[in-house]
Amino acid sequence: MGTVDRIIHNRGQVAQENVDKVNAIIEKYGYKRNILASNLALNKKFRFAVFLPQYEKLEYWKSQIIGIEKAVLEFSKFGVVLDYFFYDFNEVSFKKTVQKVLEFDCDALLFAPIFHEESIHFLQEYEKRNIPVVMIDSNIDSESKHAYVGQDAFQSGYLAGRLSSFAVKNKRHILICKITREIESTSVYLQRIDGFYSFFKDHEELTNFKFSEITIKDSGFDQLTLDMFSGINSIFVPNSRAYIVAGFLEKNNIKGVRIIGYDLLKENIEYLNKGIIDFLINQRPEDQGYMGITYLYKKLVLQEETEKTHYIPLEIILKENYSPAKN
Amino acid sequence: MGTVDRIIHNRGQVAQENVDKVNAIIEKYGYKRNILASNLALNKKFRFAVFLPQYEKLEYWKSQIIGIEKAVLEFSKFGVVLDYFFYDFNEVSFKKTVQKVLEFDCDALLFAPIFHEESIHFLQEYEKRNIPVVMIDSNIDSESKHAYVGQDAFQSGYLAGRLSSFAVKNKRHILICKITREIESTSVYLQRIDGFYSFFKDHEELTNFKFSEITIKDSGFDQLTLDMFSGINSIFVPNSRAYIVAGFLEKNNIKGVRIIGYDLLKENIEYLNKGIIDFLINQRPEDQGYMGITYLYKKLVLQEETEKTHYIPLEIILKENYSPAKN
DNA sequence: TGAGTTTGCGTGTGCGTACACGGAATTTAT
DNA sequence: ATAAATTCCGTGTACGCACACGCAAACTCA
Known part of the structure; x- marks a missing residue:
């Protein structure tokens, strides 16, 4: 028993002759460790x-935690x-916490690389230490061996492009509303917009589309003006804050504008049900959290072969297929 | 050890006095069996x-098996x-196999209740025997304690209704194509159609919609005629055989008709990519199979509390968000 | 009251693996 | 050659639980 055990864990202290013998038997009988x-x-x-933004007031991250x-x-x-x-929602807090996490002795890490630049070095450290990492929500597309659970951001933007091409009129003017917050994965953001434009590039027949962009800081309702929306038929908000635009349109009684956004936040759902937001792409945050931990469990506890990337389906939510059960 | 063991498995042979004592300690220290x-x-x-239709030539069921x-x-x-x-694809074979399965001594059952009537008694038998069952693909909505993994058929039809309401013109004539095969869950089928009509019932503002229905047996391409499609703007095929209609339209060079169907069969994807089929609702059969077994594993092996119903998301596939990876 | 029966209880072993420990065999040093 | 150091290997126990087995206590009935 002892000798075989030493061989299986190649812990040395055993003659080569016996190593070969035992390995031959393992091979022959297809021994698998229980x-x-x-x-x-x-x-x-x-x-x-688990290294994530403070979730107390963030519905999306709360769902992740539930999962x-x-x-x-x-x-x-x-x-x-x-x-x-x-x-907390700023770079300083993020960097401080990075230090804490690095000092902490763990067997695995679940992490959302919100701050792209700062995350790169951090993740490299774990690759060096040979500690498995799973990223959720957004991916850092380095050639690292870290796993990813989340959506294909580019593809989701591409899909949003298609959704906004469901034209009522032939001439269409599309507005891309960038409502940014410090705490947000800018890379996801950019990939979505990239995918969005790519859709129209790939479909040359859709020449009658015009595009504008506006950028708003924070949740600044007051930064919106009426003339931003004049002549606009369709709006793409490449993050979860479509409700801000929807609120503005509702308040100013602007109708017939198609809005496409992300995530089933309460506010978004409210406007979805009112028919002001038309499409929401659900990222299934609860599933993401669940799958993230499951990945690490399979990798470490069960020592299974695991797939590096788990894409969450691009679930399109309309008023008609939203059911409160699924967050 | 023995006494405690007997208490935990309430196998008797132990004085009430000791039962109470041990239970008190279990309670106090929160003992959980490993x-x-x-x-x-x-x-x-x-x-x-695992009791399913012969899958060799059925892409959908093949995916289930893969999962x-x-x-x-x-x-x-x-x-x-x-x-x-x-x-095999007939009632006789089904009934024969039912007997075989019933005679077989198993700890759990995964089952697709395709033949509704015949399945009811069969499932009751397992309830009697107290053997856990998970149904995939289609549900028998009795108040049984059997689990279900699959879509909400009604809701998917409802969604299909919404999808077909994306009108280019204002007047719309919708055709519901029932292309039946013996081997098919008629209940799923009916629920989808039910949901489809319900969408329009719930939206009285959509009065300018007309509906027709046709019924075709088998994969009978030849039973379709041109006049069936005259004046039709949109077609709903409430099962996986949208490709039959699409093929007919292509052959006869009929354009500008919106088609909504189910399942990512090769043939369906082909017409999706050609732009003849517009929407496919993906049932994620691989996930269904995987989740079905996972349910039984959690229930029996881990003896966890499990949720009775696991709905697969209503994934809307368009040409633009189809990627071959996901079956 | 004693034999027979039932009920209650503890010991012992096994499941498949990990690892500490100590002894035997071998090598190295003196 | 002998002592010391090193390498190699087997035994024993533990992990937490399930269950067979057998013995002791309590009960039944004549």
Whole structure:
């Protein structure tokens, strides 16, 4: 037993002759180590660090946490333990928390690389330490071996392009509303817009489309003006804040404008039900959190082969297929 | 150890006094039985019976099987073993196989209740035997405790209604093409149509819509005639055979008709890419199979609380968001 | 009251793996 | 050659649970 064990874990202390013999037998009989018994004997905790923005007031991140908690409830019996690290909505807080997380000794990491630049070095560190990482929400497309759970941002923008091409009139003027906040993955943002334009590039027959862009800081309702929307038939908001535009249009009684946005926030749903927002692309945040933890569980606890990327389906939500159950 | 064990499994043979004592301690210290060790000691195989239509030539069911195999690959290390029961595309074969399955001694059952009537009694039998069942693809809405993995058929029809209301012209004539085959869940079928009409009932402002229905047997291309489609603006095919209609329209060079169908079959995708089919609602069959087995695994092996119903998202596939990766 | 029956309880072993420990075999140093 | 250091290997126990087995206590009935 001892010798075979040493061979299986190649811990040395065994003659080459025996190594070969045992390996031959393992091969011949197709021995597979029993993960149940292994984990039982190991009697080990698996510490997953969860590094996300402070979610208290962010519906989207709250859903992510719900999914995470659901997963850890299942996996706690296998020794999975979470340690949360939350940061506030600014770069300083983010950087501080990065330090804390780096100092923390964990077996795996779940992380949303919101601040693109700052995240790169951070992630490299984990690659060096050989600690598995899963990114959720947004991906850093380096050639790293880190996993990703979330949507294909480019493709979702492309789809949004198609959705906004469902024209009532032939001539169309599309407005892209960039409503930014410091805390937001700008890369996701840009990929969506990129995908959006790509749709129209790929469809030359749709020449009768014009595009404008406006940029608003924060949740600044007051920065919107009426003339921004004159002659506009369709609006694409490449993040979750379509409700701001919808609110403005409602207040000023502007009708017949198609709005396409992201995420099933309460405010968005409200305007969806009123018929002011037409399409929302759901990112299924709860599933993302759940799948993220599940990935790490499969990788570490079960030591399975896992697929590096898990794309969440591009779920199009209309007033008519929204049901409150699915967040 | 023995006494405590007898109490935990309430196997009797222990004085009430001790039962109370032990239960008090279990309560006090929050003892949870370790499922890992339990399964290790049990050293038991979990036999799942999988009862589905012969899939060789059915793309949809093939995908289901792929998902099932993927799941069982993961769970085989926990002692999960599958036994397949396939039946041919007719009632006789179905009934024969029902007998075989009933005679087979299994711990759980995954089943697609295609033949509604015949399935009811069959499922009751498993309820009697207290064997957990998960239904995939279509649900039998009895108040049974059997689980379901699949779409909300009514809601998907409702959504299809909305999709076909994206009118280019104001006057619209919608054709509902019922292309039936013996092997098909008629209940799913009817629920979808029901949902479809309900959409228009709920939206009285859409009065300028007219409806017709045609019914075709089998994959009978030859039963279609030109006059069936005269004046039609939009077609709803409430199952996976939209490609038949699309093929007919293509052959006869009829253009500008919107087609809405189900499932990402090769033929459907072909017409989607040609722009003849506009919308496909994806049922994610691979996910269904995977989730079905996962449900039984969680229920039996992990003995977790599980949600009875797992709805697959209503994924709308357009030419622009179809990617071959997702079956 | 004693034999027979039932009920209650503890011991022991096994599930498949991990790892500490100590002894045997081999090598190196003196 | 002998002592010391090193390499190699087997035994034993633990992980947490399930269950067979057998013994002791309590009960039944004559």
